[in-house]
Amino acid sequence: MLLGCIGDDFTGSSDLANTLVKGGMAVTQYCGLPDGPAAPGVEAGVVALKTRSVPVAEAVEQSLAALDWLLAQGCRQIFFKYCSTFDSTPQGNIGPVIDALMDRLDAKTAIVCPAFPGTGRTLYQGHLFVGDRLLSESGMQDHPLTPMxxxxxxxxxxLQTPRKVGHVAHADVAKGAEGIAAGLARELAAGAGPVVVDAIADADLHAIGAAAEGLVLITGGSGVALGLPENFRRAGELAGGSDSFAGVDGPGVVLSGSCSRATRAQVARYKTNHPSLEVTADEVMSGKTTVATLRAFVLENQDAAPLVYSSADPEEVRRAQGVYGTETLAGAIETLFADLAGELARSGIRRIVSAGGETSGAVVRGLGCEALRIGPEIDPGVPALRVEGAELALALKSGNFGGEDFFERALAILSEKGAA
Incomplete structure (x- = not known):
């Protein structure tokens, strides 16, 4: 294994795996820390964790365990993947994990670049944009767990690290890999550890990848991984691609727990042509909505690919959090989706589309997946996935990703005909 990747959620990990596959690497995505060694032929291993919103100490512990496993597989470069909207709070978890990885690897510097221009995330003068809006005006300021x-x-x-944070501005990035390398060296000499690097186009990301050839630690969104496979290819270390992907026929379902603007628009569109059932906070906490009631709804409508969603607007989310507590409510809904996913798979559902990072992590946990094969891209950053050893195909979508017709297109691509 050449490149070891640690993802702080499952949607972001599949996003990263998708980028590396498109770059020509043989990739396996692992659902949590693997029990044994990697299979032969894996060039990039992506260990998908669910650490984005857990306590800092837990996020650090799990990330270091993943690092140790990846190093044991022979990885020479480590990539820490977090969301392209930098989802975190002032108390963590991105900074503490970067610190822990730098300490364990004895890394003097680390690139920080959440940019992903393909999905509208650009970084300029250290400021993150979503489309033409600053991150703080993009809807992410209303995120229920990590308001940005x-x-x-x-x-x-x-706010998250005691290390000095450096910056390589776009004026240096525009000079290519040499300009970026010079900027990184300058910031290191000035005492910086993690260094924020601007990127406004894919060409910038390819240049950052080239500049990162000799670095042991890179962090960011999946976009910055665009240029990494070429470093290994140039050294003659890539075998030439990954295994073929086969979709799965059979009933499908959409499970949505994201409250992002994009997902709420996707839910509204999908509801017009498919059976749907809303999961409300009050009904979950009162016990009125259960796994049994949701399972019955899905199976009754399985021929029409039904939708089960908990994608309320920000005002309703804040009200419910005030009544039940943020962590208590989130835990109850995630457990519900996890248990539901497991029940549906055992009941014959073969294609599952999940929207939202926390929801997708819960779905994967409920399914008991160990590893995922990466298939064709559905939308930028969202590949089709096949569960290793099972007749089950998945799409794990970050809340803000995908066009309004994403759900229907995802279900089609997950089928055998769509994946062909």
Whole structure:
């Protein structure tokens, strides 16, 4: 294994795996820390964790365990993947995990670049944009678990780490790999550890990848991984691609727990042509909505690919959090989706589309997946996935990703005909 990747959620991990597959690497995505060694032929291993919103100490512990496993597989470079909207709070978890990885690897510097221009995430003068809006005006300021109220990634990261945060501005990035390398060296000499690097186009990301050839640790969104496979290819270390992907025929379902603007628009569109059932906080906490009631609804409508969703608007989310507590409510809904996914798979559902990072992590946990094969891209950052050893195909979508017709297209691509 050449490149070892640690993802802080399952949607982001599949996003990263998708990028590396398109770059020509043989990739396996692992659902949590593997029990044994990697199979032969894996060039990039992506260990998908669910650490984005857990306590800091737990996130650090799990990330270091993943690092140790990846190093044991022979990885020479480590990539820490987090969301392209830098989802975190001032108390963590991105900064503490970067610190722990730098300490364990004895890394003097680490690139920080959440940019993903293909999905509208760009980084300029250290500020993160979503489309033409600053991050803090993009809807992410209303995220129920990690509200992003400051678009300055340098300032936000500085709240999370005792290390000095550096910056390589786009004026240096525009000079290519040599300009970026010079900028990184300058920031290191000035005492910086993690260094925020601007990127506004894919060409910038390819240049960052080239500049990162000799670095042991890179962090960011999946976009910055665009340029990494070429380093290994140039050294003659890639075998030439991954295994073929086969879709799965059979009943499908959409499970949505994201409250993002994009997902709510996708839910609204899908509801017009498919049976749907809303999961409300009050009904979950009162016990009115259960796994049994949801399972019955899905199986009654399985021929029409039904939708089960908990994608309320921000005002309703805040009200429910005030009544039940943020962590208690989130845990109850995630457990519900996890148990539901397991029941549906045992009941013959063969294609599952999941929306939302926390929801997708719960779905994968409920299914008991160990590893995923990466298939064709459905939308930028969202590949089709096949569960190793099972007749089950998945799409794990980050909340803000995908067009309004994503759900229908995802279900089609997950089928054998669509994946062909």
């Amino acid at each position: 109220t400051d678009p300055d990634i340098r300032r936000w990261l500085s």
